[in-house]
Amino acid sequence: AVFGAVGAYAAGCSLLYLTCDADLADFDPRPAVRRVVDAGRLDAVLVRVANARFDVRELAAETRLYAALSLRDTAITATALLALLVPAPSESVR
Incomplete structure (x- = not known):
């Protein structure tokens, strides 16, 4: 119980000390994401995502064609x- 209380107190205090003098801009991820995109680190991922969209459309068209055929x-x-x-019906029905 003592260790649990000390752990809970430490977790609460760490959140308090991290946010006591923080600005709202410190929690905004947009500048970091913009720096990563501008550096070109996500170019391969963006190309794959764009190609995946066309691949999904092509797969859907092929699936519809296969279903119809x-x-x-x-x-x-x-x-x-x-x-x-x-x-076959017989010719002379009596």
């Missing part, structure tokens, strides 16, 4: 199977 092939197969299984 497989549905057409299934309909043709079902029609041929029905033509084979349904008996």
